[in-house]
Amino acid sequence: MNCELLAVGTELLMGEIVNTDAQIIARGLNEHGFNVYWQTVVGDNPQRLREAVETAKRRADVLVTTGGLGPTADDLTKETVAAVFGRPLEMDPVQLARLKERMGPAMTPNNEKQAMLPRGCTVLVNDWGTAPGCAFEQDGCHVIMLPGPPRECAPMFRERALPYLETLCGGVIGSRYVKIFGVGESSMETLVKPLMDSLSGVTMAPYAKEGECELRITARAETRPAALALCDPVVEQVRAILGNRVYGVDVSSLEEVVVRGLQQRHMTIAFAESCTGGLLAKRLTDVSGASQVFGYGCVTYWNEAKTGLLGVQPETIRQHTEVSAECAIEMARGVRRLSGADIGVSTTGYAGPTGGTEENPVGTVYIGLSWPGGETVLRPDRRYMRTREQVRRSAASHAFDLVRREVLGL
């Protein structure tokens, strides 16, 4: 089925916000076997909104609108869609009662407008905000209207719109997300291409994001568990091809894998950061529950902090500079000693835009690791590092990946 997304909102048109709703919905529709052919953005303008709805009615099997369901006079989506499809709006008493209960004394007369819905529609109950969504079919076009704020739109799409759409096409979709670090997108695609081409009944789609890759593996079946059971053998085939560059399945991040792995093993970790400047600690503590495995981090930007706080030998820095394998190892050892943690991890390098030497240009980073199983230093490939942000992010990701592989054996 051919889908069109229509986002309604002057704040999008003026560039005040970015249209993340469109990405979330487009990706979700594609994963469920719907083709998205058009995305359009219009402002809170009745004529242009009407033109956009009429165009979509003519060319799409499914029209998904976002935004314009709120209480103010600017919010025109339901009125316009209802007019184009010839369905009068009617007060829904259940939604009105719900609104009144939710809003309490903040309920004003214009808020009642949110409970006006097209006659005969399926109500998409909004547990994440005030404006309900709705869905109906007319003249061969399925219309779904969702609220605009992303923290409402994303769950409304996932929990309300997708189940509605699944009833249209028989069966449900199940997906596994294979997360990959340490191989570029094009190399990964080359490696998995033969498998991808050999699949039937299961699809595989690659994505690249912030120095990592992801493979989405999707199948359709009568039930979600049955669909996932079709995906799982393909996940194992991907693991066989990519080895431990696969860092997890259906997990959110490298740092989450590290936190969960350390929790299971009752191990603790400490950081001594120079070039990453706190990013390792920040990313680890983004994971709820990090406090079980992480108690100490040091940001030692200056050499006197490396020597004074971590016990790096001044002679090491004199002989090798602070951006060296030798300094990285002494930092990792030092923070382990200081904190009593099982694992010490360090970073030292040139994040740029200035600094660096001929031998160690901007982008060079050494990552040190010290743990009961031994010590090691990693110097990641510095190609493709364009900005300070990229250098720092890549260094932090490599540090987490080193812990995952060397210490956790994952």
Added chain:
Amino acid sequence: MNCELLAVGTELLMGEIVNTDAQIIARGLNEHGFNVYWQTVVGDNPQRLREAVETAKRRADVLVTTGGLGPTADDLTKETVAAVFGRPLEMDPVQLARLKERMGPAMTPNNEKQAMLPRGCTVLVNDWGTAPGCAFEQDGCHVIMLPGPPRECAPMFRERALPYLETLCGGVIGSRYVKIFGVGESSMETLVKPLMDSLSGVTMAPYAKEGECELRITARAETRPAALALCDPVVEQVRAILGNRVYGVDVSSLEEVVVRGLQQRHMTIAFAESCTGGLLAKRLTDVSGASQVFGYGCVTYWNEAKTGLLGVQPETIRQHTEVSAECAIEMARGVRRLSGADIGVSTTGYAGPTGGTEENPVGTVYIGLSWPGGETVLRPDRRYMRTREQVRRSAASHAFDLVRREVLGL
């Protein structure tokens, strides 16, 4: 003039990436007095692309396309636009030579396609990638084609497309960006509304983003300095209204203001972080040049790190818990002593989603400050804090703001 943005790319349509180009261009056009009425996304499909271009030709004064200028067979934008507007593509020898020089031995025959441009167009030279952009006017419609990758599209729009468009409307635009912290968007709008309504020849637009606000003040004049000279008195009026909630003009962030302020005063800063878990150090070291003012940071997530590393008294934690004004002050003092920095800043709180007490629920944060001018503790308002990420970001922003106001007097 009425503008339409047309993004071409299947990866956008499938939701693999978000359309940040549209936001950057829409905002830039609006700031320069152009009205954006439509944004459309189509895939690399010749029929639908042609339909979109024909529609835009009919209804827009300015059509800006992004994407589809590359070397592969999928890249169809120039071919389709040229066909709709009846302008043949011709090889541009200057751009071909430039391409050959830029690509060297990586130059393949299909790359030559990138130097094919519509007859009589203005070439928009691409210093950020291989595919040149172009602009022309025909039948009352101005067409501008830009490459899709955001790191090329953004500078191409700013440095090439905007100057071209400015020639169309006489005069140039100058804008000042007033950055504001410590007041919500709606309160700020209420405060500046009388000034906003009284302006003529100068426009003022509010934006809200990640716990901060911004006012863009814009004027048009013969030259950029003349336009800015019209803005500057309005900037002063805003300062008079909002006081030191204005943390800077034309600056990027609170942490940048802090780094520059410390550099000027030859002062140094150190961090003792609990709930922010490295975010203070990370944000400060996002600013290039931070190493001049920052040498030491400690992430003391556990109480034994607070006592052992920073010298917080165990009795203080027993009596007041680790989330208390007393603990925050001892942490700030401790890291100042440990590092020898002029300023010590600490954070301790409940970032959530679990933890907290009745008296200090999730979202409660204490920020400690110790410096030669004295000591202080801040407990920011915890309302509006919904997620762990918001609590941590807000705590870090409040810490930088405290340093700015108390120490730097900015």
